[in-house]
Amino acid sequence: MTGHVAALYRHPIKGFTPEQLAHVDVAPGQGLPFDRLWAVENGPSGFDPAAPAFVPKQKFTVLMSIPRVAAARTHYEDDTGLLHAQAEGMPVFSGRLVEEAGRQAFAAWLSKLLPDDDLRGPLRVVTAPGAHRFTDHPQGQVSVVNLASVRDLSQKMGVELDPLRFRANLYVEGWEPWVENEWTGRPMMLGWARAEVFKPIVRCAATHVHPTTAERDLDVVKALFDNYGHMFCGIYLKVTAGGRISRGDAVTTPDAAPVETPEWA
Known part of the structure; x- marks a missing residue:
């Protein structure tokens, strides 16, 4: 047929903008290049970048548990490593997800967007080298x-x-x-x-x-x-x-x- x-x-960050x-x-x-290459931990998930393994989606900021995630509009630039994000009532974010400082800055931006009641702990953007994807x-x-x-x-x-x-x-x-x-x-x-x-x-x-x-x-x-x-x-x-x-x-x-x-x- x-x-x-x-x-x-593609969805560069798990749960965020296609x-x-x-x-x-x-x-x-x-999988597709840059598809679900990053995920945002909702409190400690046990994910180890040095030994990447499958982690259930419930450990991350995903739509099934936090609908407000869909309020963020994100766009990733392959050539620069820059992530851009915006949401109503929030300042525009730009940062390099390929750098730890950029990942921390995005987590801080996101923690102001998402309801406190939905957060189980500090947000942290995680990734791993190689072919690992957060499917x-x-x-x-x-x-x-x-x-x-x-x-x-x-x-x-x-x-x-x-x-x-x-x-x-x-x-x-x-x-x-x-x-x-x-x-x-x-x-x-x-x-x-x-x-x-x-x-x-x-x-x-x-x-x-x-x-x-x-x-x-x-x-x-x-x-x-x-x-x-x-x-x-x-x-x-x-x-x-x-x-x-x-x-x-x-x-x-x-x-x-x-x-x-x-x-x-």
């Missing part, structure tokens, strides 16, 4: 959302869901609704890259937060379960061969091989 890349995003891309180059066993699943390198599935859920809920609620890397047009839930283990072409479907994405309360207003306004997880009997929306991929992915590129997964009928049947 063939679709195409309708939109392509940044739209025209194209991206991916490598085997890795929601340790093997969820690239996330893909089928826009037809989002529209089908919107129709069932009687609202127009912003696909950015689902914080995917790729948004795909051209697939039938919900077919992606049956593709675990299937190979896939993403532009010039190759991947394998790892598993469907189980959704959490982060999807309840409107990406513009920063308010919890819809129970998307309940709507998924009530209408479909599952809490999936999107799939995780593992990159198996590197290449460039661009907006408009084909996203193709082979049809399942037909089951041969035995001669004796």
Whole structure:
């Protein structure tokens, strides 16, 4: 089944503003460059940059626990290492996340934006050298959302869901609704890259937060379960061969091989 890349995003800081891309180059066993490269600890998380390992998202400032995170508008500059952030009623922030002083300054700025009741301890921006990314699943390198599935859920809920609620890397047009839930283990072409479907994405309360207003306004997880009997929306991929992915590129997964009928049947 063939679709195409309708939109392509990275999220340099886990939980914060998606940044739209025209194209991206991916490598085997890795996610998108600069995607979830940093995270903000909400009190000590146990993350060790010298021995980076998966840490549950609840340890960080993420939308499922702190909707106000969506009030910050962030933008990262690859070439300078500068992060820019703004929010209503706050001074504009600019600092280099590649430097400890810049990370501390952003944490200080953020601590004035987020409600005290939501903070479990000092905020700290963390990162690690190499390929480590702060994904929601340790093997969820690239996330893909089928826009037809989002529209089908919107129709069932009687609202127009912003696909950015689902914080995917790729948004795909051209697939039938919900077919992606049956593709675990299937190979896939993403532009010039190759991947394998790892598993469907189980959704959490982060999807309840409107990406513009920063308010919890819809129970998307309940709507998924009530209408479909599952809490999936999107799939995780593992990159198996590197290449460039661009907006408009084909996203193709082979049809399942037909089951041969035995001669004796």
